[in-house]
Amino acid sequence: MAASKAPQPSVEGYNLEIFNSKKPDEKFLCNKCELILREPVQSPCGHRYCQSCFKALCGHTDSQITCQACVKEDAVDLDISYLHKDKMYPDMAIKREMGKIQCKCINQGCNWTGVFKNYMKHEINCEFRGITCKACGKNIPESKMEDHLKSSCPKRKVQCENCNAEILFSDMKEHKKTCPKASITCEACNKKMLREQIVKHTNDECPKRIAPCPAGCSDLIRYDQLQTHIQKNVPLHLKFTLEATQQLARKIDERIGELAAPASATLNTEIARLSERIAVLERGGANTNGAAGASGGSFLGDDIGAASRIAATELRVNAFEPIMGVLHKEIEKCNSTIEIVENKMSQESQHRDQYLRKVDELDLRMRNMEKAQEVKDRLSAQNDLRFQSMEFARYDGVLIWKISDFKQKRQDALTGKVTSTYSPTFYTGHVGYKMCARLYPNGDGMGKGTHISLFFVLMRGNYDNLLSWPFKEKVTLMMIDQNFKEHIVDTFRPDPQSSSFRKPQSEMNIASGCPLFLPLSRLQDPQYAYVKDDVMFVKISVEQENDSPLDLKTNNFVSPP
CATH class of the missing domain: 2.60.210.10 (Apoptosis, Tumor Necrosis Factor Receptor Associated Protein 2; Chain A)
Known part of the structure; x- marks a missing residue:
C-alpha cells in the first residue's frame, strides 16, 4: 500500500484562502471554477478563466461555446461572447498584478507566507502538501502519510487476532462477526467456544438445546429435561409409538406388494399364455371331429389323419396339465412365503424398536449415574484430604x-x-x-x-x-x-x-x-x-x-x- 510521491496537478484554480484578504477581488477569480486564477487566459468578451478550466470547457472541439459569464450578466454579444481556442490569449497583466499580492500556505502545519508569484513554487515543494492515499483516496499531508498508512487509513490491512487472516481495517468489525476462530458464548448454556464449533455444539452437545420429542409428540424439549418429559408423558408416548409402528407396518406391506407384483404378474402371464394355447388346441380338435362327420367317412385317409391329430392334441393337453399344477403350487408357495416374510418383518420391526428404546433409556441412565459418581468421588477425595490434613x-x-x-x-x-x-x-x-x-x-x-x-x-x-x-x-x-x-x-x-x-x-x-x-x-x-x-x-x-x-x-x- 503506497501513496504517490509526486504532487498531483490541479485542474482548477488556487484556494480562496491563500490570499490574506478576507475576500479576493472578483477579477482574480476564474469564471468557471470561481477560484483564484491558475495560469489565467482571457476571452474576447473580457472574462478570465484558468487555462485548465478553459480546456475543460472547450475540450477538443473547434466549435464556439457561449461564455457563461456573459449569460449570467445578460450581456451576450454575438460578436465577442463566444469562447474559441484560437481567440483566447494568456492574460499576463493580471498575472503580474496577482504576483504582488501577499498570500500564505493553507496546508495544515505549514507557516509559509510570501507574495503570490513565489507561492506556485512553494506549493509544489511544500512538505505539508496533501498527497492522495491510493488506498482510501483521502488527501493526507506528505509528512503524515507514513503514520496514516500504519495507523489511521481505514483501508490498511491488519491481522485478525483470532484467525491471523489479513483484513482491511474498515472490514474488521464485520469480519469479527463471522470469524470462525472468534470466541463466542452459547446463548443456551453460556459455554464459551470457537464460532466454528457452535453449530456442532448447538445440534449435538449443548445440554440445553431444544429438540423435538423422540417419542413423536409435538413438544419441543430442552435436552437436559428430556428424561423428565418422557417419564411424565408415558401414555401419550405409547400412543404415538403405536401409530408409528402401524404406519411402518403399512409401508412394509406396500413394499412387499411392490416386490411381489412383478413375480405374480409373470406367473399370471405365463398361465394365460398356456391357457390360450390349450383353448386353441381344443378348438382345433373340435373342428377336426366336425369335418370328419360331415364327410361321412368317404375317405379313409382323411379319417386316419384326423385321428392322428386328435391323438396328438390329447397328448399335448395331458403334457400341459402337470405343468399347470406345478405352476399353481408355485404360486401358492410364493403367497405363503410372502405372508411369512411380512409377519417376520413386522415382528422384527417391533422388537427392534423396543430394543432401541430400551438401549437408549439404559444408556441415558448409565451416563447420569456415571456423572453423579464422578461428582461424589471428587467430593469424597477432597473431604478425605481435608480431614487428613486437619487430623495430622x-x-x-x-x-x-x-x-x-x-x-x-x-x-x-x-x-x-x-x-x-x-x-x-x-x-x-x-x-x-x-x-x-x-x-x-x-x-x-x-x-x-x-x-x-x-x-x-x-x-x-x-x-x-x-x-x-x-x-x-x-x-x-x-x-x-x-x-x-x-x-x-x-x-x-x-x-x-x-x-x-x-x-x-x-x-x-x-x-x-x-x-x-x-x-x-x-x-x-x-x-x-x-x-x-x-x-x-x-x-x-x-x-x-x-x-x-x-x-x-x-x-x-x-x-x-
Missing part, C-alpha cells in the same frame, strides 16, 4: 506418623508399584517451616533391598519469605519400637550448602536423611515390634532455635542483637 497437622515441630497397612506398602515397594510413601505435613509453628517425611519400605539408594530408608523433606510454605534460610534446625528421626525396648534414632544438622535446605522453589526440596535407617533383618526380629498389627510409628522432631527474624513459637518478630 502439627505446629510444634513434632510429627507422630502412623503408617497403616505396612505389609501392603512393603509388597508394593518390592514389586515397584509404589516405592515410597509420604507423611502428613507438619510445621514448626503456625507461621513456620512446612515439612514432611518420606519412607521407602524396601530402601532407596545404598539401602535398597536391605534397609528401610527414612528422609526429611522441606516443603514450600505460605510464610517462607518471613523465615531464615538456609534451614538450620536440628532434625531427629525415630523409628518407635512398640515393645519399648530399643527405638531407632538418628539426628543430623542440615548442611547449609545443600540445596535440600534452601528456600524451596518448587512444591518440595530434594529429600535428605538416612538411606540405611533400619535393617530389614532387624524388622523381622521377633524381640522388636517396629511393626505391630500391621502398623508402624515414626517420630520426626525439629528443635527450634530462635535465630530467625520471626519467633517461631510466639510468631513475634525478633529484634536484631
Whole structure:
C-alpha cells in the first residue's frame, strides 16, 4: 500500500484562502471554477478563466461555446461572447498584478507566507502538501502519510487476532462477526467456544438445546429435561409409538406388494399364455371331429389323419396339465412365503424398536449415574484430604506418623508399584517451616533391598519469605519400637550448602536423611515390634532455635542483637 510521491496537478484554480484578504477581488477569480486564477487566459468578451478550466470547457472541439459569464450578466454579444481556442490569449497583466499580492500556505502545519508569484513554487515543494492515499483516496499531508498508512487509513490491512487472516481495517468489525476462530458464548448454556464449533455444539452437545420429542409428540424439549418429559408423558408416548409402528407396518406391506407384483404378474402371464394355447388346441380338435362327420367317412385317409391329430392334441393337453399344477403350487408357495416374510418383518420391526428404546433409556441412565459418581468421588477425595490434613497437622515441630497397612506398602515397594510413601505435613509453628517425611519400605539408594530408608523433606510454605534460610534446625528421626525396648534414632544438622535446605522453589526440596535407617533383618526380629498389627510409628522432631527474624513459637518478630 503506497501513496504517490509526486504532487498531483490541479485542474482548477488556487484556494480562496491563500490570499490574506478576507475576500479576493472578483477579477482574480476564474469564471468557471470561481477560484483564484491558475495560469489565467482571457476571452474576447473580457472574462478570465484558468487555462485548465478553459480546456475543460472547450475540450477538443473547434466549435464556439457561449461564455457563461456573459449569460449570467445578460450581456451576450454575438460578436465577442463566444469562447474559441484560437481567440483566447494568456492574460499576463493580471498575472503580474496577482504576483504582488501577499498570500500564505493553507496546508495544515505549514507557516509559509510570501507574495503570490513565489507561492506556485512553494506549493509544489511544500512538505505539508496533501498527497492522495491510493488506498482510501483521502488527501493526507506528505509528512503524515507514513503514520496514516500504519495507523489511521481505514483501508490498511491488519491481522485478525483470532484467525491471523489479513483484513482491511474498515472490514474488521464485520469480519469479527463471522470469524470462525472468534470466541463466542452459547446463548443456551453460556459455554464459551470457537464460532466454528457452535453449530456442532448447538445440534449435538449443548445440554440445553431444544429438540423435538423422540417419542413423536409435538413438544419441543430442552435436552437436559428430556428424561423428565418422557417419564411424565408415558401414555401419550405409547400412543404415538403405536401409530408409528402401524404406519411402518403399512409401508412394509406396500413394499412387499411392490416386490411381489412383478413375480405374480409373470406367473399370471405365463398361465394365460398356456391357457390360450390349450383353448386353441381344443378348438382345433373340435373342428377336426366336425369335418370328419360331415364327410361321412368317404375317405379313409382323411379319417386316419384326423385321428392322428386328435391323438396328438390329447397328448399335448395331458403334457400341459402337470405343468399347470406345478405352476399353481408355485404360486401358492410364493403367497405363503410372502405372508411369512411380512409377519417376520413386522415382528422384527417391533422388537427392534423396543430394543432401541430400551438401549437408549439404559444408556441415558448409565451416563447420569456415571456423572453423579464422578461428582461424589471428587467430593469424597477432597473431604478425605481435608480431614487428613486437619487430623495430622502439627505446629510444634513434632510429627507422630502412623503408617497403616505396612505389609501392603512393603509388597508394593518390592514389586515397584509404589516405592515410597509420604507423611502428613507438619510445621514448626503456625507461621513456620512446612515439612514432611518420606519412607521407602524396601530402601532407596545404598539401602535398597536391605534397609528401610527414612528422609526429611522441606516443603514450600505460605510464610517462607518471613523465615531464615538456609534451614538450620536440628532434625531427629525415630523409628518407635512398640515393645519399648530399643527405638531407632538418628539426628543430623542440615548442611547449609545443600540445596535440600534452601528456600524451596518448587512444591518440595530434594529429600535428605538416612538411606540405611533400619535393617530389614532387624524388622523381622521377633524381640522388636517396629511393626505391630500391621502398623508402624515414626517420630520426626525439629528443635527450634530462635535465630530467625520471626519467633517461631510466639510468631513475634525478633529484634536484631
